[in-house]
Amino acid sequence: MLLKLLRERLRDYRGWLAALVALQLVSVIASLYLPSLNAAIIDKGLSRGDTDFIWHTGMTMLLVTLLQVVAAAGATYVGAHTATGFGRDVRSTLFRTVGRFSGREVNQFGAPSLITRSTNDVQQVQMLVLMGCTMVVAAPIMMVGGVVMALREDVGLSWLMVVAVPVLAVAIGLIVSRMVPGFRLVQQRLDGVNRVLREQLMGVRVIRAFVREPYETQRFTRANADLTEVSRRVNRLMGAMFPIVMLVMNASTVAVLWFGGHRVGDGDMQVGSLTAYMTYLIQILMAVMMATFMVMMIPRASVSAERVREVLDTETSVAPPAEPVRVERVRGVVELDHVTMCYPGADVPVLRDVSLRAEPGRTVAVIGSTGSGKSTLISLVARLFDATGGRVTIDGVDVRELDPELLWGHLGIVPQKPYLFSGTVASNLRYGNPDASDEELWAALEVAQAKGFVEKMDGGLDAAIAQGGTNVSGGQRQRLCIARALVARPSIYLFDDSFSALDLATDARLRKALTPYTKDATVFIVAQRVSTITDADQIVVLDDGLVVGRGTHEELLETCETYQEIVASQAAEEVAA
Structure with missing residues (x-):
């Protein structure tokens, strides 16, 4: 080369x-x-x-x-x-x-x-x-x-x-x-x-x-x-x-x-x-x-x-297809079909035989203990990694066959570790949509519960952001990253533990404002707190890479022992606090 x-x-x-x-x-x-x-x-x-x-x-x-x-x-x-x-x-x-x-x-x-x-x-x-x-x-x-x-x-x-x-x-x-x-x-x-x-x-x-x-x-x-x-x-x-x-x-x-x-x-x-x-x-x-x-x-x-x-000379393991499939309109139907994922050098897979389906207008939440494979599942949907077994499809097409730009252009990702680039609030938000107007930016900030502190910043949308967002708090950085994904108005939202730095009141307001904003999109939420996902249409419980429970909050409280333990442990922590 x-x-x-x-x-x-x-x-x-x-x-x-x-x-x-x-x-x-x-x-x-x-x-x-x-x-x-x-x-x-x-x-x-x-x-x-x-x-x-x-x-x-x-x-x-x-x-x-x-x-x-x-x-x-x-x-x-x-x-x-x-x-x-x-x-x-x-x-x-x-x-x-x-x-x-x-x-x-x-x-x-x-x-x-x-x-x-x-x-x-x-x-x-x-x-x-x-x-x-x-x-x-x-x-x-x-x-x-x-x-x-x-x-x-x-x-x-x-x-x-x-x-x-x-x-x-x-x-x-x-x-x-x-x-x-x-x-x-x-x-x-x-x-x-x-x-x-x-x-x-x-x-x-x-x-x-x-x-x-x-x-x-x-x-x-x-x-x-x-x-x-x-x-x-x-x-x-x-x-x-x-x-x-x-x-x-x-x-x-x-x-x-x-x-x-x-x-x-x-x-x-x-x-x-x-x-x-x-x-x-x-x-x-x-x-x-x-x-x-x-x-x-x-x-x-x-x-x-x-x-x-x-x-x-190093070829990416997530290689674009030789003849990429392009679709006129991405609806956002995501399906994992017996997916297994094993990282290089690992003795055991991080995900094993995972199957689930998510459709537009519905929210799928993923919960589980640390290391259960929640973030890996989100990464497979976004094709940051390729599954070592099974397949991940969007609208029936394997993500490995889709045009990568088409795929990523219809995804709104909020990573587990929120990261902002040096520039301004507006320049960071427009990563999702370079042509977004100021009104669209303010609308996204309002949904993300970030409008209040941005208005108080010197310059508002033109306020300076340091590399990595080090001049704002962790919660503010997280809300700005959520607003960045909202500005893109994608077909599929991937929230990877994106509400962990928010207090319960802000978390509740954000989720309430988020529901009408994402009503036509497919939403994945990875969370640690049960309170964040109680309203999800489907909750998937992972334990050591396996799906051990699936259903609504009420259904899992009756049928899934692992979910019951998570709820009980968090309730005990709240009482102790």
Whole structure:
């Protein structure tokens, strides 16, 4: 996938890349031409005292230098334009890929790792593309051209190139071979630091409530120290490359002056040719050093590219159908037919042989102890996961065959953990319907019992909401999420324990206002409190993934022992309170 993206990007920028190659070719040829002009000034102009020749050649050198500068700057611009565009496309593709992931794939990678892969890893690959665009053409041309021009000046010193270049290449190869596993470990340790930091930021209230700041500080210190230790080891290897390059370059310069000086003294070589030869040798080694920069970046970029490729090549377990079914109108008849759900790696299914039917205008409530599979059931209806057995249908069509956009466009989901996005009250509510008017927003807020506190907020609908809704209380956040689902006016409402943060009076008012608002829709309510679901048309009681009771509140009080225990336990808690 990553190589495919790069090839597509290169096809899109064929004109830019042709310009890049042309500009780098001009720049390299100009740099190779300059030493010959300098040698001509020394050997022909200064030795003969020909001032006109010196001025004429000097002006030519000035023009060639200006041409080189313009070409090099243009090549850098084109390379940067291509590399940044490639980075943009990779980040965009990663975002879309992760956006299609189900909870299974997100848990597989982990949120901190996905963030690192979408930012730091893409940046490493982008830098490699940039260096490749600016150096991969120039370095070979510089090296080959330098060898040819150096041999033109003097063949007797060619053995210096035969020695210097392989020595430098072998030394760099040995160092790079030890850097690759180090860079892979650096990225893994960076994931660890991000994971610890994210946990501490999101759980700061819990940390402070239990006075665990010293422990968390030690945990972050350990993760940070592990990253620092690996980074130092890799950086020491990187730091060794530059001294080796400079050592070979300086030793080569000394050798050229030493052996070339003897050849000048013997009359086998002119001074101008010696200076030109030394310049060409330095250019050859500079080309090797440019390749060194590339080689230095390749190990880390290859590790990052592999991590990005893992995400791009991961297929979501909730894959869209090859030939999706589209229906003209979704009525909202939901049916679970002998559904079984087992999470990857789990020993036992979380849901076993669950069957139920929900129709428009009716409310189905799901209740049970913690871990009985209530939220999983709601997730299957929304196709956040796919059932491992049986099937879930809407209007008789398996959700796995429906067009995903059609399915999700007719669902109004209020998650168990209410989440708001940074922006305003209005922008959050319009997630359900971008075209909703202010009147529709206020109507939804009134039903959700949120109109009162929103009116008191500075700006009303334009009041600021922090990321995650941290600037409003848990109950207010929950009511805003309910209002967001109501604004969409979907065919199917999924309330996943969405009333738990509300007091009994607010809960009762909300349910009373909700009934006429959702009278034409299918409503699923997952609840912990019995008082929230007493008016439901059908109550499904789950126990350890099995349906152990089904009926109205009054019917279950007579027939379902598990439901009787839940009612009795909550009544005892209310009396104790």
